[in-house]
Amino acid sequence: MVAPKRWLSILSVNSLMFFNVSFPVLMLPNIVNGGEVIAQTDPNAEAERLFKQGFELLKQGTAESLREALVKWEKALLLFRKTDNLIGQAAVFLGIGSVYDRLGEKQLALNYYNQALPVYRQVRDKGGEATILNNIGSVYDNLGEKQLALNYYNQALPIFRELPDRGREATALNNIGGVYYSLGEKQLALNYYEQALLLRRQVEDKGGEAITLNNIGLIYDNLGEKQLALNYYNQALPIFRELPDRGREATALNNIGGVYYSLGEKQLALNYYEQALLLRRQVEDKGGEAITLNNIGRVYNDLGEKQKALNYYEQALPVFQQVGAPHWQAITLNNLGSVYYSLGEKQLALNYYEQALLLRRQVEDKGGEATTLNNLGTVYNSLGEKQLALNYYEQALSIYQQVEDKGKEAIALNNIGFVYDDLGEKQKALNYFEQALLIFRQVGDKSGEATTLNNIASVNDDLGEKQTALNYYEQALPISKQTGDLRLEATTLNNIGTVYNSLGEKQLALDRFEQALPTLQQVEDKVGEANTLYNIAKLNRDQGNLTKSLTFIEKSLKIIEDLRTKIVAQDLRTSYFATVQIYYQFYINLLMQLHKQNPNKGYDRKALAASERSRARSLLDILAESGADIKIGVDPQLLAQEKQLLQKLNTLDQARQLNTEGYNPDELKQQIETLSNQLQQLEVKIKQNSPRYANLKYPEPLTASKIQQQVIDKDTILLQYSLGEDRSYLWLVTPTEISSYELPKKSEIETLARQFREEIISLSPVPETGNKLSKILLSPVANKLGNKRLLIVGDGILQTIPFAALPLTSPPTPLLLREGGNSEEGGNFASTLVGGNEGGHFSYQLSVISYQLPVTSQISSTLVGGNEGGQNYQPLIVNHEIVTLPSASSISILREQVKGRTPAPKKVAVIADPVFADNDPRFQIASQPKKEIENNNLTRMKLTRSLEDFLGSSFNRLEGTRQEAEAILALVPDNLEQLSLDFDANLKTAINPDLSQYQIVHLATHGLLNETQPELSGLVLSLYDEKGKETPGFLQLNDIFNLEMPAELVVLSACETGIGEEIRGEGLVSLTRGFMYAGAKRVVVSLWSVEDNSTSELMEKYYQKMLEKGKNPVESMRETQLEMLSSEERKAPFYWASFVVQGEWK
Known part of the structure; x- marks a missing residue:
C-alpha cells in the first residue's frame, strides 16, 4: 500500500521577486538672495543666474542634465563665496547634495547637506533648515538607517508646521510614513500618509498628491487589500501622466502590474510591466529598469516560459551591478538559480546560488542569506548529498532563529526532518518535525500544522507505530478541511486509509480511499489520483476481487502513461518515479493471478506486455533522474518546442494542484487544456520526423504477439x-x-x-x-x-x-x-x-x-x-x-534504427589506459597536479558518489589494457585503426564525432554499472591532462545518449557492477541502451572487473574470431568463452563469464 509522504514539504524558500517602490521625496526651497535687489554687474547676479540654470537642469532629471547642473552650481558656489553670500552658499550646498542624492552617491550628498545645515541655522532660515533636515533623513532612509532617518524627519516636521509650510509638512509626513512602512508598522505608516494626502490636496500639490496616493496603495497592497491598492495606484497614475512625471508614472505602472500579478492576471500584469519598462528606459532610470525586468522575469517564470524568464533576469543582473545595488543583484542571482533548478540544470543553479550567498553576506541581508542557504540545501538534497544538504539547512535554520522569522524557521526544521527521514534516522526526523509543529501552531499557520502532522504520522508509520500514526493523521484531517486545501485533505484521507489497511481494517481503509478519490479528481491531482486508484486496486485484490482490482490498476496506469513525459519538476520526480515500478509489479502479479484462474483468456500475454512497458518506463525514469538532455536523433526545433510546452504545462499544472495564490482557476484549466492539446500535436510530429527520439521518449513496447513475430526466430x-x-x-x-x-x-x-x-x-x-x-x-x-x-x-x-x-x-x-x-x-x-x-x-x-x-x-x-x-x-x-537484452522490444527498435545503414569505412578505434591519479608516473612535470575543479562541480561529485557504491575511493591504473589494445590493433591495417592511450584516453576523444567512422569502438577503461543509483553509471576516462590539471573525465548517461556512434560493436572491457542493498538492476541496462541509442548494433560489457592479463587474452581471442575468421560477435563470444573454459588456467567462470553480449545476434 502506498501512502504519499511529504509531498507538502516546502523544498525551497525563494526571495521576493517583484518590488513595489515608494518615493523618498527631496524638496528644494525657492532659492533667492534674501529678497535683496542685486545689480547686474554684481557677482551675486551671475551666481544666481547660474543657480537658476542649474535648478532647471535638475528638474529635467536626466543623468546628463544632473551632471550639467553640478557644473553650474560649482561655479555659482565660487561666486557666492567671493561675496560671502551665506544663503546662496547654503542653497548651492542643498542643490549639489540633491544631485548627488539622485545619482545614488549618498555619502557625497550627505557631505553637502551637512555643510548646508549649520549655514541655514546661522542665518536663521527655518525653511532651509527644515528642508536640509528632511533631506538628510532621506539619505539615511535610503542607506537603511531607519531610526536615524526618523530622527531627522521628526526634527523637520515641527519646523514646517511652525512656519507654516503645508507643502513641505506633507513631504515630511510622507517620508515618516515611509520609514514606518519599512519598519513593518503599516498602520502607523497609513496614518502619516493620510495626513500627507490631505495637506497635499489642500495646497494643490499634484505631484506630491500622486506620490502619497502611490504610497497608500503600497500599504494596502502589502496588507493584501489588492482592490483598494489598485484604486489608489489608479488615482496616482493619471496625475503623473498629466504633470508629466515619466519616472513616477513608470513606478505606478509597475505597482499596478504587481497587483494584477497577485490577482492571477498574469497577462495584464505583463502589459503594465512592459509599459513601465519602456518609460524607465526613456528617463534612464537604471535601478527602476532592473526592478521591472525582474518583475517581467517572474511573470514569465510563473507562466512556464523559463527561457524568457532567464532572459529578463539576465538583463536585470548587469544593470543592478552597474547602479551598485548588491541587494537586488543577490535577489536576481537567487532567481536565476531557482529557474535553473526547475529546469534540472543543477550545476548552474548551484553556481548562481553561491554567487547570491556571497553578496547577501556582504550586504548583511540575513533573511536573504538564509533563503539562499535553504535553496542550496534543496539542490544538494535532490542530488543525494544529504550531509551537505543538512549543513546548509542548519545554517539557514540558525539565521531564521536569529532574525525571528518563525514561519521560515518552521520550514527549515521541516526540511532537516526530511533529510534525517531519508537517512533512516527516524527519531531525529520526529524531533525536527515536532519542533516545526510547535512553531506552526504558535504562528497560527494551519496549513503548515496539517502538513507537519502528516509528516509526523508518516515517520511513525515507518517505525511501525500504526496507532500513533493514525492519531496524527486524524488530527491533521479536520485542520486540512479548515484550510480549504482539498488536495491536503484528500492526501490525509489517503494516508489514513493506508494505516487502516496495515491494521487489517480493510473496509475502513477502502472507505477512506473512496472518500479521497473524487476530491483528487476534482483538484486534478493526477499523481495523487493514480496512487489512490492503486491503493483501491490492492485492497480489492487482497479481498479476492481480482477483476475489480484490474479495473482500478489499469485506470491508475493510464494516468501514469499520460503523465510519462510531463513530470519535469525536480521536486515531483523522486516521489513520482519511485512509485511507477510498484504499480507495474502489482499489475503483472495481478494479471498472472488472473491467468491462474483463467488460463485461456490471455492474461499471461498481457502480463508479458506489461513487463515490456515497465522496462521502457524504467529507462525513461533513469534518464529523467540523471537529468539527461538528449539532443541527438531529434529535430532541434521540435525539441525546443517540446521543452517550452512542457515547462509551461508543468508550471501551470503545479499551480493548479497546489492551489497557488495568484492564479485564476478557470483560466488555468483552459490554458492547461490548450497546452496539452498542443503537446499531443507536437508528439505526433516528433513521431513522424524523429522516430529514433520518439522510440525513446514515447515508447510503444511490443505486445506478446509482436515479440513472437518481430523478435524471435x-x-x-x-x-x-x-x-x-x-x-x-x-x-x-x-x-x-x-x-x-x-x-x-x-x-x-x-x-x-x-x-x-x-x-x-x-x-x-x-x-x-x-x-x-x-x-x-x-x-x-x-x-x-x-x-x-x-x-x-x-x-x-x-x-x-x-x-x-x-x-x-x-x-x-x-x-x-x-x-x-x-x-x-x-x-x-x-x-x-x-x-x-x-x-x-x-x-x-x-x-x-x-x-x-x-x-x-x-x-x-x-x-x-x-x-x-x-x-x-x-x-x-x-x-x-x-x-x-534490456527488453524484448529494444531489439525491434534497434533493428529499425540501423535498417539500411552502411557499415563505417574504418575498422577499430580503441581508447585504453587512461590517467586516473595525480601520482601517475606518466606525468612529465615535476610539480604536483593542480586541483582546479570547482568544489561544487557536479560531474566530479557524481563520480565520487558512484565510486562510493563500489567500496572504493580511487581508480587503479589498468596497465593491461595497453597490451589489450595493441593486441587487438595488430589484427587491423594501420589506416583503418585509431589508438588513444594515456592522456589522450579522455572525454574529448570519447565524444569526438570521428569515432563514428569505425565499425568497432573498444573502450578499455573503468565502467561503473551502478545498480543502486543507475543514473550514476558511466565510464571513467583520463582525469588529468599532460600538465597535471584536473579535467572532466566521467562519461555520463547524458553524454552517451548524445553520442553519434553508428558502430557494429561497442566493447566495454573493464566494467564493474556495484550492487547495494536496494537493487534496481538498471545500471547495465541504462549504459547499454545509451550506446544502442547512439547507434551501436551490439554492446559487449563486463559484469565485473577481470584481471588484466586474462581480459587481454580473452579479447585477443575474441577479436581474432571476428576479424580473421569473420564470425559474428555473438558466435565469437561463445567460442572464446568455451575455449577458455577448456583451458586449465582459465576455466573458472571468473575469467570468461564476465563478458555478455547485448543487442543484435544476426
Whole structure:
C-alpha cells in the first residue's frame, strides 16, 4: 500500500521577486538672495543666474542634465563665496547634495547637506533648515538607517508646521510614513500618509498628491487589500501622466502590474510591466529598469516560459551591478538559480546560488542569506548529498532563529526532518518535525500544522507505530478541511486509509480511499489520483476481487502513461518515479493471478506486455533522474518546442494542484487544456520526423504477439524474468508458443544471485550456489531449451549475473496438484520440486501455468566438462549462444534504427589506459597536479558518489589494457585503426564525432554499472591532462545518449557492477541502451572487473574470431568463452563469464 509522504514539504524558500517602490521625496526651497535687489554687474547676479540654470537642469532629471547642473552650481558656489553670500552658499550646498542624492552617491550628498545645515541655522532660515533636515533623513532612509532617518524627519516636521509650510509638512509626513512602512508598522505608516494626502490636496500639490496616493496603495497592497491598492495606484497614475512625471508614472505602472500579478492576471500584469519598462528606459532610470525586468522575469517564470524568464533576469543582473545595488543583484542571482533548478540544470543553479550567498553576506541581508542557504540545501538534497544538504539547512535554520522569522524557521526544521527521514534516522526526523509543529501552531499557520502532522504520522508509520500514526493523521484531517486545501485533505484521507489497511481494517481503509478519490479528481491531482486508484486496486485484490482490482490498476496506469513525459519538476520526480515500478509489479502479479484462474483468456500475454512497458518506463525514469538532455536523433526545433510546452504545462499544472495564490482557476484549466492539446500535436510530429527520439521518449513496447513475430526466430528462445515482492515470473517465448511460470519471491532469488556472483568473483571453479539458482531460473524450462540461442531479459539483480555460467539442469518431474478442490475451467495446477544440495534441504513452489511443446532446432555445441569434487560442471554456454537484452522490444527498435545503414569505412578505434591519479608516473612535470575543479562541480561529485557504491575511493591504473589494445590493433591495417592511450584516453576523444567512422569502438577503461543509483553509471576516462590539471573525465548517461556512434560493436572491457542493498538492476541496462541509442548494433560489457592479463587474452581471442575468421560477435563470444573454459588456467567462470553480449545476434 502506498501512502504519499511529504509531498507538502516546502523544498525551497525563494526571495521576493517583484518590488513595489515608494518615493523618498527631496524638496528644494525657492532659492533667492534674501529678497535683496542685486545689480547686474554684481557677482551675486551671475551666481544666481547660474543657480537658476542649474535648478532647471535638475528638474529635467536626466543623468546628463544632473551632471550639467553640478557644473553650474560649482561655479555659482565660487561666486557666492567671493561675496560671502551665506544663503546662496547654503542653497548651492542643498542643490549639489540633491544631485548627488539622485545619482545614488549618498555619502557625497550627505557631505553637502551637512555643510548646508549649520549655514541655514546661522542665518536663521527655518525653511532651509527644515528642508536640509528632511533631506538628510532621506539619505539615511535610503542607506537603511531607519531610526536615524526618523530622527531627522521628526526634527523637520515641527519646523514646517511652525512656519507654516503645508507643502513641505506633507513631504515630511510622507517620508515618516515611509520609514514606518519599512519598519513593518503599516498602520502607523497609513496614518502619516493620510495626513500627507490631505495637506497635499489642500495646497494643490499634484505631484506630491500622486506620490502619497502611490504610497497608500503600497500599504494596502502589502496588507493584501489588492482592490483598494489598485484604486489608489489608479488615482496616482493619471496625475503623473498629466504633470508629466515619466519616472513616477513608470513606478505606478509597475505597482499596478504587481497587483494584477497577485490577482492571477498574469497577462495584464505583463502589459503594465512592459509599459513601465519602456518609460524607465526613456528617463534612464537604471535601478527602476532592473526592478521591472525582474518583475517581467517572474511573470514569465510563473507562466512556464523559463527561457524568457532567464532572459529578463539576465538583463536585470548587469544593470543592478552597474547602479551598485548588491541587494537586488543577490535577489536576481537567487532567481536565476531557482529557474535553473526547475529546469534540472543543477550545476548552474548551484553556481548562481553561491554567487547570491556571497553578496547577501556582504550586504548583511540575513533573511536573504538564509533563503539562499535553504535553496542550496534543496539542490544538494535532490542530488543525494544529504550531509551537505543538512549543513546548509542548519545554517539557514540558525539565521531564521536569529532574525525571528518563525514561519521560515518552521520550514527549515521541516526540511532537516526530511533529510534525517531519508537517512533512516527516524527519531531525529520526529524531533525536527515536532519542533516545526510547535512553531506552526504558535504562528497560527494551519496549513503548515496539517502538513507537519502528516509528516509526523508518516515517520511513525515507518517505525511501525500504526496507532500513533493514525492519531496524527486524524488530527491533521479536520485542520486540512479548515484550510480549504482539498488536495491536503484528500492526501490525509489517503494516508489514513493506508494505516487502516496495515491494521487489517480493510473496509475502513477502502472507505477512506473512496472518500479521497473524487476530491483528487476534482483538484486534478493526477499523481495523487493514480496512487489512490492503486491503493483501491490492492485492497480489492487482497479481498479476492481480482477483476475489480484490474479495473482500478489499469485506470491508475493510464494516468501514469499520460503523465510519462510531463513530470519535469525536480521536486515531483523522486516521489513520482519511485512509485511507477510498484504499480507495474502489482499489475503483472495481478494479471498472472488472473491467468491462474483463467488460463485461456490471455492474461499471461498481457502480463508479458506489461513487463515490456515497465522496462521502457524504467529507462525513461533513469534518464529523467540523471537529468539527461538528449539532443541527438531529434529535430532541434521540435525539441525546443517540446521543452517550452512542457515547462509551461508543468508550471501551470503545479499551480493548479497546489492551489497557488495568484492564479485564476478557470483560466488555468483552459490554458492547461490548450497546452496539452498542443503537446499531443507536437508528439505526433516528433513521431513522424524523429522516430529514433520518439522510440525513446514515447515508447510503444511490443505486445506478446509482436515479440513472437518481430523478435524471435526459429533458432531462438526468449526467457524473460520479472521479480516481485511476493512472487516472481518467467515467460518462455518462441515463434509458436508462450509459456509462463511462477517463481519464488524476489528476496529469495536476490540472495542466491548475490552468492552466485560472490562465488564466481572469489575464483570458485564450480559456483555451488549456481545449482540452486539454476533450479529456480532454468529448471522450469529446461526440457524446452534444446540447443537454441537464448535471449535473456533479466530483471533487477538478474541483469548482473552471467547466465552463461549457470549449470545445466534437468527439467523437474511435474507433480500435479489441484488447488483448493476447485474445478474451474482449465484447472489450477502446481508442482513441487524438492532438490538435494550440500549443506541442507532446498525446496520451493513452482506453478506450471501453461505448457506447449516447442518446435526444436539444433545449434552445434561443444561439451566441455570440468570435474571438481566429483561434480560435472556444464555451464549453460556449452549448449547455447546467449544474448542479453534490456527488453524484448529494444531489439525491434534497434533493428529499425540501423535498417539500411552502411557499415563505417574504418575498422577499430580503441581508447585504453587512461590517467586516473595525480601520482601517475606518466606525468612529465615535476610539480604536483593542480586541483582546479570547482568544489561544487557536479560531474566530479557524481563520480565520487558512484565510486562510493563500489567500496572504493580511487581508480587503479589498468596497465593491461595497453597490451589489450595493441593486441587487438595488430589484427587491423594501420589506416583503418585509431589508438588513444594515456592522456589522450579522455572525454574529448570519447565524444569526438570521428569515432563514428569505425565499425568497432573498444573502450578499455573503468565502467561503473551502478545498480543502486543507475543514473550514476558511466565510464571513467583520463582525469588529468599532460600538465597535471584536473579535467572532466566521467562519461555520463547524458553524454552517451548524445553520442553519434553508428558502430557494429561497442566493447566495454573493464566494467564493474556495484550492487547495494536496494537493487534496481538498471545500471547495465541504462549504459547499454545509451550506446544502442547512439547507434551501436551490439554492446559487449563486463559484469565485473577481470584481471588484466586474462581480459587481454580473452579479447585477443575474441577479436581474432571476428576479424580473421569473420564470425559474428555473438558466435565469437561463445567460442572464446568455451575455449577458455577448456583451458586449465582459465576455466573458472571468473575469467570468461564476465563478458555478455547485448543487442543484435544476426
